[in-house]
Amino acid sequence: MPRRREPRPAPALELKTTRLAGIQVILNSAEHAALDTHISTLFAATPDFFGGEPAVFECGRLPADAPSPDWGWLAQELKSRGLNPFAVQNASAELAASARQAGLLVLNDVAPAPAIVAAEAAPAPEPEPVAEPASAAEPAAEPAAASATRIIDKPLRSGQRVYAAGGDIVVLAAVNPGAEVIADGSIHVYAPLKGKALAGARGDTSARIFTTYLEAELVSIAGVYRTFETAPDAAVAKKPAQIRLADTSQIVIEPL
Amino acid sequence: MTTIITVTSGKGGVGKTTTSASIASGLALRGFKTAVIDFDVGLRNLDLIMGCERRVVYDFVNVIQGDANLHQALIKDKHCDNLFVLPASQTRDKDALTEEGVEKVLKELEHQGFDYIVCDSPAGIEHGAVMALTFADEAIVVTNPEVSSVRDSDRILGIIQSKSRRAIEGREPVKEHLLVTRYSPKRAHEGEMLTYTDIQELLRIPLLGVIPESEAVLQASNQGIPAIHQKGTPVADAYQDAIARFLGEEHPLRFVEYEKPGLIKRLFGGK
Ligand SMILES: Nc1ncnc2c1ncn2[C@@H]1O[C@H](COP(=O)(O)OP(=O)(O)OP(=O)(O)O)[C@@H](O)[C@H]1O
Ligand SMILES: [Mg+2]
Numbered sequence: 001m002p003r004r005r006e007p008r009p010a011p012a013l014e015l016k017t018t019r020l021a022g023i024q025v026i027l028n029s030a031e032h033a034a035l036d037t038h039i040s041t042l043f044a045a046t047p048d049f050f051g052g053e054p055a056v057f058e059c060g061r062l063p064a065d066a067p068s069p070d071w072g073w074l075a076q077e078l079k080s081r082g083l084n085p086f087a088v089q090n091a092s093a094e095l096a097a098s099a100r101q102a103g104l105l106v107l108n109d110v111a112p113a114p115a116i117v118a119a120e121a122a123p124a125p126e127p128e129p130v131a132e133p134a135s136a137a138e139p140a141a142e143p144a145a146a147s148a149t150r151i152i153d154k155p156l157r158s159g160q161r162v163y164a165a166g167g168d169i170v171v172l173a174a175v176n177p178g179a180e181v182i183a184d185g186s187i188h189v190y191a192p193l194k195g196k197a198l199a200g201a202r203g204d205t206s207a208r209i210f211t212t213y214l215e216a217e218l219v220s221i222a223g224v225y226r227t228f229e230t231a232p233d234a235a236v237a238k239k240p241a242q243i244r245l246a247d248t249s250q251i252v253i254e255p256l
Numbered sequence: 257m258t259t260i261i262t263v264t265s266g267k268g269g270v271g272k273t274t275t276s277a278s279i280a281s282g283l284a285l286r287g288f289k290t291a292v293i294d295f296d297v298g299l300r301n302l303d304l305i306m307g308c309e310r311r312v313v314y315d316f317v318n319v320i321q322g323d324a325n326l327h328q329a330l331i332k333d334k335h336c337d338n339l340f341v342l343p344a345s346q347t348r349d350k351d352a353l354t355e356e357g358v359e360k361v362l363k364e365l366e367h368q369g370f371d372y373i374v375c376d377s378p379a380g381i382e383h384g385a386v387m388a389l390t391f392a393d394e395a396i397v398v399t400n401p402e403v404s405s406v407r408d409s410d411r412i413l414g415i416i417q418s419k420s421r422r423a424i425e426g427r428e429p430v431k432e433h434l435l436v437t438r439y440s441p442k443r444a445h446e447g448e449m450l451t452y453t454d455i456q457e458l459l460r461i462p463l464l465g466v467i468p469e470s471e472a473v474l475q476a477s478n479q480g481i482p483a484i485h486q487k488g489t490p491v492a493d494a495y496q497d498a499i500a501r502f503l504g505e506e507h508p509l510r511f512v513e514y515e516k517p518g519l520i521k522r523l524f525g526g527k
Contacts, residue, residue: 155460157414158407159381176410176458194458 022054023083024223028061030069036077043081050082051178056107057099060090068095071102149185156181156195163201177217183207196220200245209243210256219243219251226251258366260373262392262430264416266408268379270400271437274473275495276376277305278484279396282499284339285484288371291330293361294344295388296378297353303343307334307480317345320357326364335485340370350384358387381408381415389416394431396464400438401449406458409434413459433464435498440469445514452512465498467491468511 029035055078057071075085087105088095096106148167156162156171158178168185179195181187186208187199193211200207200222209219214236218227224245231237232253240256263276273296280292293316294302303309308331314324319342326342333339342361345352365373377388389395395416399409413432417423420430436452443449452466470491476483484495490511497507 154417157417158411160414160418174458174460178407178411179414 022056023050024058025055025078025083025085026058026061027069030062030066032070032073035069035074039077039081052082052084055083055085057085057088057104058090059088059092059095062092062095064092066095068098071099071104075102075104150183152181155191158195175216186210197243198225199243205245205248207245210241212240212256213238214241214243214253219253221245221251222248224249224251226253258362258370258373259393260362260375260391261394261396262375262377262389262416263396263398264377264385264389264412265379265398265405266381266385266412267400267405270398270405271467271473272379272398273301273305273376274477274483275396275398275435275437275467276302276374277482278492278495279499279502280339280372280374281333281336281482281484282495283372283374283502284333284336286499286503287338289338289369290336290372290374291340291342291365291370292374292376293342294376295353295384296376297344297348297350297384298346299378300344300346302376303331303341304480305477306341306482308341308343309480312343315343315345316361317348317352319361320352320354326361326368335481350378350382350387353384353387355387355390359391362391381411385412386415386419389430390419390421392416392420392430393422394433396433396435397459397461398435398437399455399459401436401440401444401452401455403450406450406455409459413461432461433502434459434461435464435467437467438469439466439512441512441514452509463509464501465494466509466512467494467498 057074078085085104087107088099089107091099091106100106148164150162150164150167150169151172152162152169153172155173156175156179158176161180161182162169164183164185166184169181169183169187171181171187171189172191174191175181175189175193175195175197177194180198181189181195182198182201184200184202184204184207187197187210189197189209189211191211192213192215194215194217196218197209197211197216198220199209203222205222207221209221214232215238216228218225220226221243222245235255236253241253242256243251243253246252261279263272263279265272276292280290284290292302292306294300295316296302297317303312311331314329316329318324319326319329330340330342333341362373375388375392378384389412397409397413399405416430416432422428422430434456436455439452440449444451452463456463468490470489472486472489472491473483476486483489483491486492494511497510500507
């Protein structure tokens with residue numbers, strides 16, 4: 001019997017840096033009732049929208065004298081909606097202490113992740129319809145310079161995610177439902193875009209998304225997102241389209 | 257040279273075991289020495305479909321753990337001389353499948369001169385399914401004409417492209433084949449189900465075949481005879497066509513067009 005060729009064993013453990021792409025949950029209020037109502041309305045139309053993404057609580061907008069939110073409850077609420085909060089950032093010493101006690105990490109001055117606004121400043125305003133609108137982005141501390149371009153030439157399949165750090169991404173094959181393309185710069189998909197596309201992931205509001213066939217589950221630019229519970233305009237649905245931000249807060253979808 | 261074929265899907269109940277049994281039998285009927293392995297540890301289905309459940313003494317996990325040798329555990333098929341079944345264990349959990357253990361068994365089958373090893377994957381994307389695809393040379397992705405099945409197939413294709421040995425070692429990628437099963441031309445025609453072209457457009461891998469929905473499959477599995485042996489049925493013919501295409505022959509698709517029943521049929525019934 002010929003001897004088996006042993007593959008060279010990989011070390012049991014390797015360390016590499018990673019830049020986690022996740023969601024920023026911006027707290028404008030620490031008040032239980034306001035948070036509760038807003039979470040319910042925010043997620044009502046798209047309860048399965050997030051697929052277990054990591055999330056960070058951004059505390060920078062909370063008033064200085066804000067009491068600590070009930071972190072455990074808040075994390076659980078978001079978890080049950082597919083977001084996995086694991087840390088707080090820009091928290092006062094007091095908030096940081098309570099967050100730590102609730103098992104959250106305390107980050108400071110990290111590069112902002114795509115933002116969603118979790119609670120309007122109390123008292124909660126009219127609940128907005130959720131499918132359409134987008135939420136305001138945190139101005140980026142320092143949008144990364146777009147230099148490196150990543151090129152993907154195989155289909156991106158459900159469950160796959162690619163991230164172009166500090167640059168654009170060009171995808172030459174289909175982005176299927178359940179797949180995610182993320183770039184700090186712009187996203188170009190020369191094929192059907194049926195998954196999620198998040199451009200300007202570190203806050204670059206001039207980033208754009210281009211595709212030859214728009215049928216996305218979600219598009220986002222610098223944290224301002226739009227889902228497609230209601231189909232996009234007939235002029236762009238399943239057609240070549242460009243997606244950009246107007247006035248830094250409004251997603252615009254135009255025929256290409 | 258041995259070729260390892262993994263039959264997988266992500267979603268459960270789409271026809272992987274039915275397909276594994278028929279593809280393995282079809283290859284054996286063509287003269288290839290073939291083994292079919294049940295990776296669905298804990299459930300055990302393949303031996304029923306192959307009609308050898310009463311002859312199971314040792315199983316895949318016994319061989320992995322060294323309680324039995326391969327020779328003792330392989331069950332010779334009733335219908336084909338050069339086909340052997342390696343059944344799953346019903347009493348263990350999926351963790352009993354270690355990567356080294358699976359590799360050892362596959363290597364040994366290779367040394368015994370098997371031409372094809374067909375791996376019947378469990379549903380899901382967890383350990384058992386990953387073990388079944390780790391050593392694949394080719395993958396048959398079984399998909400039903402419904403959105404959730406297509407989505408799961410897409411997912412499993414991504415996993416093949418990241419977790420197979422071929423992918424990890426940067427060798428030539430696993431060769432992927434799409435097999436649409438439980439296809440009803442009528443329901444596809446009426447828009448109740450996806451058409452096979454819809455499915456292929458999304459998954460973008462070569463189409464190996466379309467197996468029609470048929471009661472013959474249930475009858476076959478109750479009798480413990482793989483559907484490919486049900487001579488003259490569309491299901492058997494469609495599996496034969498798939499084998500032929502797998503071996504590089506060209507055959508037009510059959511059983512995919514919906515024909516409205518003509519007047520005679522409507523008057524006198526019949527299928
Ligand atoms: N072409 C077909 N026409 C009709 N019924 C079919 C067909 N193929 C499979 N079935 C039926 O579908 C059911 C599931 O089939 P099978 O056990 O092969 O699926 P599976 O993918 O192996 O399931 P699991 O994920 O549980 O392992 C069985 O009842 C089988 O008889
Ligand atoms: Mg099965």
